[in-house]
Amino acid sequence: MNPTCTPADDATHAPTVSDRWRPAAHFTARRSWLNDPNGLLHHDGVYHLFFQTNPDGSTWGDISWGHATSTDLLTWTEHDIAIPRTADELVFSGSAVADVHNTAGLAAPGQTALVAIYTAVRPARADRPGSQAQALAYSVDGGRSWERYAGNPVLDIGSEEFRDPKVFWYGGPDGHWVMVVAEAVDRRVAVYTSPNLIEWTFESRFGPAHAVGGVWECPDLFPLTVRGTDRTRWVLVVSLNPGGIAGGTGTQYFVGDFDGRTFTPERLSLSQDPRDLDWLDHGRDYYAAVSFNDAPDGRRLTIGWASNWDYAAHTPTGPWRSAMSLARELDLVRAVDGRHRVAQRPVLPDDPRVTVVDLTVASGAGERTEVVLSTGEPGGSELVLTVDGDARTLTCDRTRSGDVGFHPAFASVETAPLPPGDATTTDLRIVVDACVVEIYVDGGQVTLTALVFPDAPLVAVRVLPSRAR
Incomplete structure (x- = not known):
């Protein structure tokens, strides 16, 4: 103080x-x-x-x-x-x-x-x-x-x-x-x-x-x-x-x-x-x-x-x-x-109430990876991030992230470009702090910030790699 x-x-x-x-x-x-x-x-x-x-x-x-x-x-x-x-x-x-x-x-x-x-x-x-x-x-x-x-x-x-x-x-x-x-x-x-x-x-x-x-x-x-x-x-x-x-x-x-x-x-x-x-x-x-x-x-x-x-x-x-x-x-x-x-x-906190996730995911041609942040409970709130190697994009889907009905513009899916180039992997740093999620791509060359209001803290992470659609 x-x-x-x-x-x-x-x-x-x-x-x-x-x-x-x-x-x-x-x-x-x-x-x-x-x-x-x-x-x-x-x-x-x-x-x-x-x-x-x-x-x-x-x-x-x-x-x-x-x-x-x-x-x-x-x-x-x-x-x-x-x-x-x-x-x-x-x-x-x-x-x-x-x-x-x-x-x-x-x-x-x-x-x-x-x-x-x-x-x-x-x-x-x-x-x-x-x-x-x-x-x-x-x-x-x-x-x-x-x-x-x-x-x-x-x-x-x-x-x-x-x-x-x-x-x-x-x-x-x-x-x-x-x-x-x-x-x-x-x-x-x-x-x-x-x-x-x-x-x-x-x-x-x-x-x-x-x-x-x-x-x-x-x-x-x-x-x-x-x-x-x-x-x-x-x-x-x-x-x-x-x-x-x-x-x-x-x-x-x-x-x-x-x-x-x-x-x-x-x-x-x-x-x-x-x-x-x-x-x-x-x-x-x-x-x-x-x-x-x-x-x-x-x-x-x-x-x-x-x-x-x-x-x-x-x-x-x-x-x-x-x-x-x-x-x-x-x-x-x-x-x-x-x-x-x-x-x-x-500037990262060292606080058990804040979840920091560092991942490297495949993002080459034909690669598509989903990262799901969830409460860990069946049917619970979740935020879905998708890295698409063909489209060279990151999407953030918060339509199932908890309370999304308080305004018609809130339940949304955002898309960000991956940094230019032909890299076959993408680094993600994801910070989850109660209602605020900040995503940093490849050392922060691209960022995406999203509010969420889940029914319980988003503390579980699942990585689901698949071939691009």
Whole structure:
């Protein structure tokens, strides 16, 4: 536990039936709604996870920033609400930085200000239109308490669809702050720069490009090393709702260059086929993924929301609802087709309540393998994964995974491509943590995240090889 933050009061929490679906290592809010991760920051040995929450219920509404901390990315302590909504403002997604050089002048001598940059949402009223603008809050006590900046908003373009700023420092001592922010309905990411987090200058836009079937949200931009080389490329992550590869929400990415002001992609597909685009995850339940600022040892670590806007408000849990993904460490691989692809590796728990399965299955021509995760009881819930060597695909069938009737979009079968090439075997790492299943293919070159609500834990594994049909 971070000694500078106050844990949220747990006195009123009592076990519920849905607690059998509460994950052990995937963060959940104690007794409220949760969606996008916000303000991911490592500072003084502590990982800070802020998140969208409705402190007053288990569905979306009264959106504020919740707060949790961890020293290992697996065991989280939830704290009191960091930035609460007000009568005139909802607190939408954003990011957080440690202003170690006090560029904003918010800290006294000997202090370091943690600065949150969030979207302040003013709902429309009879006397004014609604607006979304970027605002600041800051903490000078390590995240225990937060105060809104008196000069808010710091960036307002008069839009109702301008949100989710990700801010980071670019360059050395003479560098500057960079903000990437979504012009949501225009399917664009705008880039702004600032010397001090308060005065922002527009620099460039990227988009529309690739998947544009829904609004763009929650952009992130960061450098990644190409595995086995000393070369660095930049990755722009954009979530969209709807229009994801598996239906509903999804998260795509672009690889390219960034000079501190403009992002230039190395590849823009002219195809309308979503399978030709680059997706961080091919499941239905991975959205709004963003990365930690200032992670130690230069690691690039991300967390996403493990749900889908299609049915998020209907999942059968309460009073808590929704979970985060595991933290994932990223790098780039250059695939046999010449494209750079993001590879993701989970930070794995050592917890008997979490099942981790590592398998190598045949995936050559004519080979087809089923991996069945089940309760181990006849007629019990099961999740079926199929690796098809001819189709070069992984499918995930959750139609018999337990409670699937709470929403018509939930009982689904998802398909992900295997990494390009002609390998005759495929490595799978499968993490089962109560209601969240994460699947990593060939070192995380492809991932698929799926929610399940089984009648008992999925603890049994059967591998059924057969010839391809």
